[in-house]
Amino acid sequence: MGKVCTRCVMDDSDPGVHFDTEGRCDVCARYLEQKELRGYRPVRSDETLKQLVAAMKKAGEGREFDCVLGLSGGVDSSYMAYVAHEHGLRVLAVHVDTGWNSEMAVRNIERVCNGLGYELHTIVMDWPTMKELQRAYMFSGLANLDVPQDHLFCAAVYRFAKEYGVKYLLNGSNLATEGASAPFSAQHSYRDFWEMKSVYRRHGRGKSLQKYIHLNLREAWFGVPGVTKVNLLDYVPYTKTDAIAFLTERFGWEYYGGKHFESRFTKWFQSVYLPRRFGYDKRRYHLTCLVMNGEMTREQALEELARPAYPENEMLEDEAYILKKLDISPEQWADEMRKPPAAEGTYFSQAGLFRLAKKTLGAAGLDRVKSSRVHPMEPSKNE
Numbered sequence: 582m583g584k585v586c587t588r589c590v591m592d593d594s595d596p597g598v599h600f601d602t603e604g605r606c607d608v609c610a611r612y613l614e615q616k617e618l619r620g621y622r623p624v625r626s627d628e629t630l631k632q633l634v635a636a637m638k639k640a641g642e643g644r645e646f647d648c649v650l651g652l653s654g655g656v657d658s659s660y661m662a663y664v665a666h667e668h669g670l671r672v673l674a675v676h677v678d679t680g681w682n683s684e685m686a687v688r689n690i691e692r693v694c695n696g697l698g699y700e701l702h703t704i705v706m707d708w709p710t711m712k713e714l715q716r717a718y719m720f721s722g723l724a725n726l727d728v729p730q731d732h733l734f735c736a737a738v739y740r741f742a743k744e745y746g747v748k749y750l751l752n753g754s755n756l757a758t759e760g761a762s763a764p765f766s767a768q769h770s771y772r773d774f775w776e777m778k779s780v781y782r783r784h785g786r787g788k789s790l791q792k793y794i795h796l797n798l799r800e801a802w803f804g805v806p807g808v809t810k811v812n813l814l815d816y817v818p819y820t821k822t823d824a825i826a827f828l829t830e831r832f833g834w835e836y837y838g839g840k841h842f843e844s845r846f847t848k849w850f851q852s853v854y855l856p857r858r859f860g861y862d863k864r865r866y867h868l869t870c871l872v873m874n875g876e877m878t879r880e881q882a883l884e885e886l887a888r889p890a891y892p893e894n895e896m897l898e899d900e901a902y903i904l905k906k907l908d909i910s911p912e913q914w915a916d917e918m919r920k921p922p923a924a925e926g927t928y929f930s931q932a933g934l935f936r937l938a939k940k941t942l943g944a945a946g947l948d949r950v951k952s953s954r955v956h957p958m959e960p961s962k963n964e
């Protein structure tokens with residue numbers, strides 16, 4: 582076993598993690614720094630939330646909705662839907678069916694929407710398009726195979742915001758259970774449609790991606806003009822444990838057993854593909870956040886990591902199901918898994934442009950531009 586952080590459970594299996602002289606890593610250090618800066622604080626956060634809600638209601642005057650919210654059926658988005666309802670916000674609830682929903686996720690979404698009286702707007706992605714794009718990613722040699730799902734989800738929510746003229750977008754990302762940023766996810770942005778096209782040109786089978794809903798360059802970097810993103814869960818006390826207990830009790834919601842396991846593809850990708858091909862277990866990061874959020878001890882997290890993410894026979898079943906659904910033979914897949922991962926720069930991406938912007942504007946300038954995407958009431962790094 583490699584080097585493990587003495588404060589959380591990150592280890593050196595992710596090359597993006599660095600350790601100080603006392604063996605503490607920069608992931609939990611960043612978590613603490615961000616918690617100090619923008620974590621939930623009684624009174625201060627309550628007051629900010631009140632102002633935010635008032636601003637959303639004002640912007641929603643004369644319109645059908647105050648805000649748009651993407652529902653995946655997972656803990657964060659489900660609980661956020663409840664919080665928004667509690668504050669009297671008129672929510673445009675959006676779901677994207679990428680073809681990988683677990684039955685439990687579908688039931689959860691229905692229960693939450695029925696319980697809160699939300700009408701659900703669902704985009705069902707054209708499966709042949711989704712299939713070909715997802716299939717191309719399987720042969721990409723990249724670590725993040727979830728890009729086609731994540732990008733679509735984000736783009737679809739933006740599309741609804743534009744269509745209904747909604748000015749606020751509620752986002753389930755939260756500091757408490759997801760931390761500041763994961764080293765792994767920082768390496769592969771899901772917002773980059775240039776890279777997706779590049780992957781598809783090389784590994785796709787030629788079907789047009791015209792039906793795939795995607796972000797343009799401006800949306801990928803700055804969001805939709807006039808639409809403010811709000812990480813609503815950062816303004817309330819939030820723990821995963823309490824949220825699950827509450828949702829179960831209130832809506833008959835069911836927990837699906839792991840972070841992002843509401844999608845059958847993501848469950849397999851995180852638990853089987855990543856550890857096997859990249860030696861990286863995403864649970865380390867998810868559990869680190871729970872340790873830092875005071876929901877479990879470091880020892881409990883280490884014990885959980887020592888067990889498989891879910892039963893081996895179910896992993897095999899999931900893999901067989903996914904390969905069949907994507908028209909990949911077991912031999913083709915075994916062959917692919919023997920290849921080395923894609924080297925950096927294999928695909929044409931927006932990363933080069935990003936580096937150039939950073940060089941021109943400087944790191945601080947770029948931070949300023951990027952921070953214009955989040956709600957202006959959130960304290961900036963300089964405060």
Ligand SMILES: [Zn+2]
Pocket residue numbers: 586587588589590591605606607608609610
């Ligand atoms: Zn750490």
